[in-house]
Amino acid sequence: MFRCGNYFPSPNLAPRRPISYPRPPLPERLVKVIGSISAARRHLRSVNRPIVLVPTMGALHQGHAALLDRARSLAGPQGTVVASIFVNPTQFGPKEDFSRYPRPFAADGRLCAAHGVDVIFHPTGSRMYPDGFSTFAEESVVSSRLCGASRPGHFRGVCTVVLKLFQIVQPQAAVFGLKDFQQCAVIGRMVRDLNLPVRIVAVETVRELDGLALSSRNQFLTAEERRQAPILRAALLAARDAWKGGESSAARLRRLIVQRVGRAPLARIDYVEIADDHTLQPLRQAGDQTVIALAVFFGKTRLIDNIRLR
Amino acid sequence: MFRCGNYFPSPNLAPRRPISYPRPPLPERLVKVIGSISAARRHLRSVNRPIVLVPTMGALHQGHAALLDRARSLAGPQGTVVASIFVNPTQFGPKEDFSRYPRPFAADGRLCAAHGVDVIFHPTGSRMYPDGFSTFAEESVVSSRLCGASRPGHFRGVCTVVLKLFQIVQPQAAVFGLKDFQQCAVIGRMVRDLNLPVRIVAVETVRELDGLALSSRNQFLTAEERRQAPILRAALLAARDAWKGGESSAARLRRLIVQRVGRAPLARIDYVEIADDHTLQPLRQAGDQTVIALAVFFGKTRLIDNIRLR
Numbered sequence: 216m217f218r219c220g221n222y223f224p225s226p227n228l229a230p231r232r233p234i235s236y237p238r239p240p241l242p243e244r245l246v247k248v249i250g251s252i253s254a255a256r257r258h259l260r261s262v263n264r265p266i267v268l269v270p271t272m273g274a275l276h277q278g279h280a281a282l283l284d285r286a287r288s289l290a291g292p293q294g295t296v297v298a299s300i301f302v303n304p305t306q307f308g309p310k311e312d313f314s315r316y317p318r319p320f321a322a323d324g325r326l327c328a329a330h331g332v333d334v335i336f337h338p339t340g341s342r343m344y345p346d347g348f349s350t351f352a353e354e355s356v357v358s359s360r361l362c363g364a365s366r367p368g369h370f371r372g373v374c375t376v377v378l379k380l381f382q383i384v385q386p387q388a389a390v391f392g393l394k395d396f397q398q399c400a401v402i403g404r405m406v407r408d409l410n411l412p413v414r415i416v417a418v419e420t421v422r423e424l425d426g427l428a429l430s431s432r433n434q435f436l437t438a439e440e441r442r443q444a445p446i447l448r449a450a451l452l453a454a455r456d457a458w459k460g461g462e463s464s465a466a467r468l469r470r471l472i473v474q475r476v477g478r479a480p481l482a483r484i485d486y487v488e489i490a491d492d493h494t495l496q497p498l499r500q501a502g503d504q505t506v507i508a509l510a511v512f513f514g515k516t517r518l519i520d521n522i523r524l525r
Numbered sequence: 526m527f528r529c530g531n532y533f534p535s536p537n538l539a540p541r542r543p544i545s546y547p548r549p550p551l552p553e554r555l556v557k558v559i560g561s562i563s564a565a566r567r568h569l570r571s572v573n574r575p576i577v578l579v580p581t582m583g584a585l586h587q588g589h590a591a592l593l594d595r596a597r598s599l600a601g602p603q604g605t606v607v608a609s610i611f612v613n614p615t616q617f618g619p620k621e622d623f624s625r626y627p628r629p630f631a632a633d634g635r636l637c638a639a640h641g642v643d644v645i646f647h648p649t650g651s652r653m654y655p656d657g658f659s660t661f662a663e664e665s666v667v668s669s670r671l672c673g674a675s676r677p678g679h680f681r682g683v684c685t686v687v688l689k690l691f692q693i694v695q696p697q698a699a700v701f702g703l704k705d706f707q708q709c710a711v712i713g714r715m716v717r718d719l720n721l722p723v724r725i726v727a728v729e730t731v732r733e734l735d736g737l738a739l740s741s742r743n744q745f746l747t748a749e750e751r752r753q754a755p756i757l758r759a760a761l762l763a764a765r766d767a768w769k770g771g772e773s774s775a776a777r778l779r780r781l782i783v784q785r786v787g788r789a790p791l792a793r794i795d796y797v798e799i800a801d802d803h804t805l806q807p808l809r810q811a812g813d814q815t816v817i818a819l820a821v822f823f824g825k826t827r828l829i830d831n832i833r834l835r
Contacts, residue, residue, distance in 0.1 A: 349666035350718035356659035408660035
C-alpha cells in the first residue's frame with residue numbers, strides 16, 4: 216500500500232484491453248499520494264493551475280483512464296490532475312456492496328501514473344466523515360427516480376462527497392463518466408444550484424468490444440453472467456433504432472427493452488426509464504432530449520447503462 | 526435604489542445609538558454594489574485578498590456594524606470586505622415574516638460605506654433561486670432543536686444560502702453575530718463537515734443600554750413591548766448568576782428563566798433551552814460548555830437571545 220507522502224514512478228502500463236481513446240504522450244511521471252485533508256489542501260495551494268479533478272472510487276479501468284486522459288488534456292501539460300480514490304460509504308445503502316467493493320490500490324496507482332495524474336487523494340473514511348458528521352448536500356428532483364428510487368440516499372451521499380472533494384481540491388474542472396448518466400445530471404444541477412465554481416465535464420462511456428459498459432462491478436459477474444451482460448447495450452441500441460424508425464411512445468420503447476433484456480435468462484430488471492435528459496423526469500413521448508436508462512441485476516451484481524436519443 | 530455597478534460615496538454616518546464598539550479610522554470610501562452572481566464572481570476574482578464576507582439580510586444596525594468592523598480588521602487595510610444583503614426566502618417558514626421583513630437598502634448602503642465595506646452583493650431572489658432549484662445543504666444535529674425545532678426548514682435555508690454565498694464570494698473568512706448562537710454553531714458544523722475553506726468568526730452580541738440585543742426585528746415592537754423586551758437579557762443574567770452561585774440543575778435554571786420572563790405580561794415563551802454549546806443538545810446539568818438560549822414572542826415579533834456559562 217502507498218501511504219501519504221509516498222511517491223511511485225510510472226510503470227508506463229500498456230492498456231490491457233484493445234480499447235482506443237485519445238491518450239497524450241506522457242513522460243515517466245511521479246504521482247504524489249496524499250491521505251490527509253490538510254496535507255492535500257497545503258499541497259494543492261502550491262501547485263500549478265488549472266487543477267482538474269477526477270473523483271473515483273478506485274478499482275480503475277479503461278473507462279476511468281478515459282476520464283484521466285480528458286482531465287490531463289483539460290489541465291494542459293502545466294496544470295495539475297488530481298484523482299481522488301475513495302470508496303464513499305455514504306453512497307451505499309445498508310444492504311449494498313460497500314464492504315466487498317474492490318480496492319486494488321496498487322494497480323490503481325499504476326493506472327494513474329500511466330494516465331498523467333499528478334496527485335492521488337486517498338483519504339480514509341474517518342477523515343472524510345469525522346465523529347458527529349451531520350451535514351449533507353441533497354438534490355431532490357433529478358435524483359428522485361431511476362437509481363435514486365432504487366437506492367435511497369445514494370445521491371445524497373454522492374452530492375455530499377463530491378461537494379467535499381470540490382472544497383478540498385478546489386478544482387477548476389471535474390470529469391465524470393456518462394455511464395453514470397444520472398450522477399452527471401445530479402451533479403450538474405448541484406453545481407448550478409449551489410454556485411460551485413467548477414466546470415463539469417462528462418466523458419462518453421468506454422465499452423468492451425461486445426458493448427458492455429466498463430464498470431468496476433463487472434468483475435463480480437460469473438462467466439455466464441458476463442456472457443449475457445451485453446444484452447443491456449443491445450436492448451438500448453434496439454430502442455434507439457426503433458425511435459429513429461419513428462416509434463416515440465415511451466411505453467412501447469420500454470416494452471421493447473423489457474422484452475429484449477428478458478432474452479437473457481439471468482437478467483432481472485431493476486428499472487427501465489425513458490426520461491428527460493436534464494431533469495430525469497419520465498416522459499410519455501421520447502423526443503430529442505431524451506435518455507433511456509436502465510439497471511439490471513445479474514445475481515447480486517447490478518449493472519447500469521443508458522443511451523441518449525439525438 | 527442602487528443598482529448593479531452603481532457606486533455611492535460614504536456619508537460618514539455618525540452612529541445613531543450611544544453604543545461603543547471598536548471602529549477603525551476610515552477614509553471616505555466607494556462601495557461597489559453588485560446584483561449579478563457572474564458580475565460578483567468576475568469582480569471578486571480581481572480584488573485584493575483576503576476577502577472577508579459578512580452575510581446579512583439587510584436592515585442593518587449597530588450589531589451588523591460590529592460585524593463589518595471585525596471584517597475590516599480581519600481583511601486588513603488592503604483586503605476586501607464584502608457584505609451580502611439578501612433577505613433569503615428559504616430560511617423563512619410559510620407563516621413567517623418574509624414579506625414584511627424590513628428592506629431599507631439606501632440606509633444599509635450608507636452604513637456599509639461608513640464601516641469599511643468594499644462590495645455589497647445584493648442579488649435578487651430569482652438569481653439566487655432560479656427555476657427548478659432543487660439542491661439544499663442540511664445539517665441535522667446542531668440544527669435539530671431550539672430555533673430548528675420552532676422553525677422547521679429554517680437552518681436548511683440558512684446553510685444553503687451561506688454555502689452559496691461562500692461559493693460565489695470565495696472568502697477566506699466570514700463573520701457572524703453571536704446573537705444567533707445556534708446559527709453560528711450550525712454553520713461551524715457545516716464548515717467542518719463539508720471542508721469549506723472559510724474561517725468562521727463569531728462576534729459578541731451588541732445590546733441597547735437596557736440589555737436588549739440589537740435585532741432588525743426590534744422595530745416591530747410596540748412601545749410597551751419594547752419596554753418589556755429587556756426581560757430576555759435580565760432572565761439570562763439571573764440564570765447565569767444562579768449558576769455561578771452553584772445551581773447546576775438545568776431544570777431549575779430553566780424554571781428560574783420561565784418565572785422571570787413571566788413577569789413581562791406581553792411575553793410568550795417559545796423555548797428556553799440549556800444545551801451543550803457545540804452540539805446544542807439539551808443538558809441535565811449546566812457545566813462550563815453550556816449555552817442557555819431562549820426565544821420569546823411579543824405579539825407577532827419573535828426575539829431570541831442567549832448566554833454562555835463559562
